[in-house]
Amino acid sequence: MKLQCDVEVVSRLLPSYGMRGRGKGSRAVLSIGKHPDKSSPRTSIYLMICTAKDRAGAKYKLKDNIEKFFTWFVEEGKATVRLKEPAVDICLSKADANSLKNFLSAARLADRGSDTSSLPLSTLTPVRARDVEQPKKKLAIMSKKDYPLTSNFPYSLEQLQVSYCKLSRVDMRMLSLKALRKLDLSNNHIKKLPATIGDLSCLSELVLHNNHLEAVSEALCLSTLQRTLQVLDISQNRLRTLPSQFCQLRELINLKLDDNELVCLPFHIGRLSKLKYLSAAHNQLAALPGDFRKLSLENLDLFGNPFVQPNPLDHTMKLTFPLPLQEIATRAAANLRIPYGPHLIPAHLCRDLDLAKTCDCGRACINFYIKTAVSMNLHQVSHTVVLVDDMGGTDAPVQQHFCSLSCYSEFLDSSLQRGIR
Template identity: 85%
Template sequence: MKLQCEVEVVNRMLPTYGLKNRGKGTRAVLSIGRHFDKTTQRNNIYLMICTAKDKAGSKYKLKENIEKFFTWFVDEGKATVRLKEPAVDVCLSKADANSLKNFLSAARLAHRGSDNDTLPLSTLTPVRARDVEKPKKRLVIMSKKDYPLTSNFPYSLEQLQVSYCKLSRVDMRMLSLKCLRRLDLSNNHIKKLPATIGDLGCLAELVLHNNHLEAFSEALCLSSLQRTLQHLDLSQNRLRALPAQFCQLRELVNLKLDDNRLVRLPFRIGCLSKLRFLSAAHNQLPFLPSDFRKLSLENLDLFDNPFTQANPLDHTMQLTFPLTLQEMASRAVLNLRIPYGPRVLPAHLCRELDLAKTCFCSRACLSSYIQTAVSMNLHLVSHTVVLVDDMGGTEAPVQRHFCSLTCYSEYLDSCLQRGLR
């Protein structure tokens, strides 16, 4: 039985002599195994602690020699084993929680004198230097020849960059790195993202710059990334659209979408209330979604998009007379703020309600509406705006929706009163 973690052996007698412990853990390998005791001429079960300075290891007898286990924080990878002789506390930290629980169970069995055949014992041999090295937090691989083929990535990695390795897919070994906070797979040939990226529960930064991505899956938008992802770089790919569920990634602060083939931005982009930096230059955007006006950005770059000329009189009529029963009921649910969900309504109705449009009068409309585009100065949503064209413009067309002819007429009247033609 072996365990890798940080260990501090605290001598409980030191305060008696006016001395203090160092108070800092050291990377170590702990083993529970059988050792021949020359004093008693018998095999006994020992705990051996090996560190970089003491690769041969220090041994402590376990049978009837543990005074107490302190396991209040075992789920955080911390525990203490108090020994009777010598009078020391073995303080463990930064261990894998499940491995630590198994190790403590084995130590408890050894203390009780359980049959050796029931214990997962290890050989008590000196460790190699690499076994007691400090856990690696950051790894950068910038060429295919450096890419590991036969060995795993260090489990302790918090930052991993793999670039210029011609990867055509995400290596599943990366998705077992539960401490990963930053994953940079830029400058590869990745075409599709596995939904299991969403299982990386600490991932705050995902960089996929310059790949061959054609889609960003709905599953990723509904994964644990909703709670962790703050920086997302999808620039220089082949994306034509992002799913409506993309706006569930509400922790996003920085979003890069430059140099794709986007013909629209997510309809509910205004839900990204924490978004501060947005760049979607060099795409195929004809207009911005109506929700765009809800953003509050520090920096915005929409340069080189084929924005259409906004004219409130040019409109698309999708109104039906009379309104369908489904349209009326859906509007009522949203306007009256009636709670809904998959347990109450069919999933496809929930999706339609989630994509409802907001009229000029602040009421909802779904499949029956009038659509037009109006010009908006981008400084209304961002402190700093990169010019949208070579002519020095900072305005772009934004969609507007109207639930009825009455609302559309009132809007045109207000435009005329402001001198808009």
């Protein structure tokens, strides 16, 4: 049984001499194994700690010698083992949580004198210099021949780049890297993201540029990435749409969607209140969602989309008279901001409410409305705007919905008056 982590051995006698420990751990390899006991002809089980300064290792007897385990923060890779003789506390940190739990279990069994055949014992031999090096934080693999097939990724990684390796899927070994903050899988052949990528609870930057992605799953958008993901690059893929739940990723600051096949942006994109940099150049966007007006950006790039000059008279009529009872009830729930969820109402009604449109009058419409498009200068939502087309324009069409004929008529009247002036 071996464990790699940071270790500080603190003597409990120091305070009585007016001294204190240095409070900083050293990288070490801990082993539990058999060693001849000088006071007995039999072998005993020892804990050996090897560091860069002492690769031969310091040994501590375990049987009936552990006073207490401190495991409040074991899920964070931290624990303390208090020995009776010598009077020291062995403070462990920066360990893999699962490995640490297994190691402490083995130490507890050794302390109780359990049958040695049930213990995963190691040979107590000096370690190699590379075994006690500081944990690796960054790793870049830029070719298929360098990709690890038999060994794991260092658990301590905070930044991992794997590019030009022809990966067709995300390696599940990457999803166990709990400290990972940046994952760059650009320039591969990945078609689908596993829902469990949301288990990377520290991930703030995800780069998937130039892959074969065809969809972003709802599960990913509803994972812990809602609270951590700040940079997302899914440019140069095969995406046609993004799920409505995409706008649950509310910590996003930088979003790159260039060179896909997107026919629309997420309906509630305005909920990305922290978004500052948005690029969706070279897609198939005909118009922007009405919620786009709520954004407040530093930089916006929509070049190369087939935007068409809007005409308020061109509209889509989806009204019936009278309105169905379900539409009236759903509008009322949206206007009154009544809380809802699948535990209260059917899932299809939840989806309708999630996509409620807001009319010029401020009231909601759901599945029955009149839709048109109006021109908006993109400088209204962004400090810097990349030209929308080769003609030097910075205007783009934005969808607008109306809950009734009277609201649409008022809009046409005001548009006509502005045109006359």
